[in-house]
Amino acid sequence: MDSYTHPYTFSQRAQQLTSSTIREILKVTERPEIISFAGGLPAPKGFPIDVMQAAFNYVLENKGETALQYGPTEGYAPLRAWVAEDLKRVGADVSPDEVLIVSGSQQALDMLGKLFIDPGSKVLVEAPSYLGALQSFSLFEPKYVAVPTDEGGLVPEGLTDECTAGARFIYVLPNFQNPTGLTLDLARRKALVERCAAAQVPIIEDDPYGDLRYAGVALPGLLGLGRAAGATVIRLGTFSKVLAPGLRLGYIVAPKPIIAKLVQIKQATDLHTASLTQMAVYETVKDGFLTTHMPMVRELYKEQCGYMLEAMDQHFPATVSWTRPEGGMFIWVTLPAHIDGSKLLARAIEQNVAFVPGAPFFAGAHPQTNTMRLSFVTVSEAKIREGIAILGKLIKES
Template sequence: MKFRYANGVPTSTENATANILKAAADPNVISFGGGLPAPELFPVAEMKAATDKVFDKYGRLVLQYAQTLGYPKLREQITDLMKDRHVDAEVENIGVVTGSQQAIDLVARMMINPGDVVIVEDPSYLAAIDVFNSYGAKLVGVPMDEDGMKTDALAETVKKYTKAKFIYTIPNFQNPTGRTMTEERRKELVRVAKEAGIPIVEDDPYGAIRYAGKKLPPLKHFDKDGGVIYLSSFSKILAPGMRLGWLVADKSFMDHFSLMKQNADLHTDNLTQYIVSQFLLDVDLKKHVKKITDAYEHRANLMLELIDKYFPKNVHHSNPEGGMFIWVEIPGGVDTDELFKTCIKNNVAFVPGSAFFAGDIKPGTFRLNFSNMNDEQIKEGIKRMGKAIAEVVDN
């Protein structure tokens, strides 16, 4: 049978995300590839206790169909989480989604027609790039530096692409670079977008995991006219397997979003929503997140120390203040796709930078994840990578 696929279906079945997860699942490979949280930090006992309570109190109810935008109690609790992030939101502004990845997909489906321009940081989150491409978007990348997206370059970009559908950005501990946008640039980005009449999609899955520097308000904090659509997730602060995230947006946007969400899956898993809601009632979330951030700070500092020790001296890397990623740049035009193949042969993995660029690919770049490996794995893995990079650079 010959299937007549839609234009949005990739012609190649090569899947960068699947390859990352496959490498991460191989027990023989030390994988710095996938952005996986540390499983030993998952609150298993607390989640089990919450699940038992939910079945005891709401057994039949949680197994029934539910409201499209989510369990009202959980949405109320999310408004409290948002207050802690310096964003005032009402329940009507909140939608619960099946991981923030679903929010990216639904927002893209709502906003993008084939040929529409979407402005992204360059480099940017590879799974968002894939989603935008699947709806036929023309991606326009804006360069970054250590302080995040260059807003002067953004100002020039929006002058050229006046009908861009939205600007997609990850201000906190960006994926893939680990960089954090400064407060001044956050204000400037919101100003530039407002003047251009272009919405912002702010993706903030990592913002709660800050272990250095000053806590900064999200772009949504500076939004006075509803132009920022804010996305976040429980995946990094609780557990990704639960597939639970949320979206915060203007009421008029949420009315349309509710229809799209209903068409996609009717509603996010009802049982999971009740369990997370009960967990938030029973457990000190800030204390739990502090445990995660302490562990990630240690692993990040260890990896950075070992990169400086084992990688060639002309190699540059980002210095994240939180999150899960370090961005590495090797001067001299090294092909990191080929380096990846060499490293896999030596049972160590990373993600080549080629997967993250909307525009021209910058050679010699790759992403490392430090959250999912223990100290010994980090030590051995970085040592293996340093040897492989030295061989490539010397050749």
């Protein structure tokens, strides 16, 4: 303790926060000699820097006073309207006042935790699921229940009456899931929304990667399917993967009574999302920029994914299995049962290779410790091949 403090008392939730061993280990991934498959960072090559610069200039030159002033908690009206229109692409028909702009998807998760979770509330999650969502929700002390999954992702038949009874919501990433890279097929999507409608369990559809599809056929989102089936669907979207994550800009789509509550929560959380950022992003996307920009980004991710899959085919032993994503940023690896992902990480780091072990992604389920998540996005082809070769050798020696 510093000399200038005295004892103080943290909340229960803050006391439960512990510094994770994995986070400590992964701090070394910042060293330049490390080949890191651990990150969740988009490729900077995909950032349209010039276009964004022009947009910031336009806004500051023409609408500077509005862009630098406090703005409405709901968000910049033209951007809300753009999002509503854009959602037609995933088969949803929503109105602009069903859209709330937030400071990145992570903030949406925090706000939804505030909205739905009391201590002990049942929350349904995929196992494994996105670690950042689990961190956000956990601050509100839910009781997680894992929905059964298989090699096709979430199994809708697993949503039994016992499983869904009293659940505040189910949290699902239908496209190129983090961490598995798996995509829910159309039949499962339909079965999922129908079961949730019948069981009256709201669905939180988190879709940060949907626009990063580089193989297969695009599928309708849970929002449109769910509304048709009478389910309550809350959809989260972000500009992090289509423009740039450093902007911290995302949105929530929900029925109006839910948006109304979320607006009150957002006001207490950060008043509103930066006006300048919202206006500059609107200027960037309003005339269809993403339809020309995204094919380039998709091609980049497809290549990177291909390099890693090729290297894995070459270097990983037959006792290892992994997903083959149709989009997104991650490959999920299942090791032989006797290999613990976090122990493998410790040895890999000695050889300057890093990844995220799979266990922390499991909530409400027995963690599968023989798993790991690999990101292929920001590493060069040569380093991907070198890093995967090292991992293959370590696995064979284990």
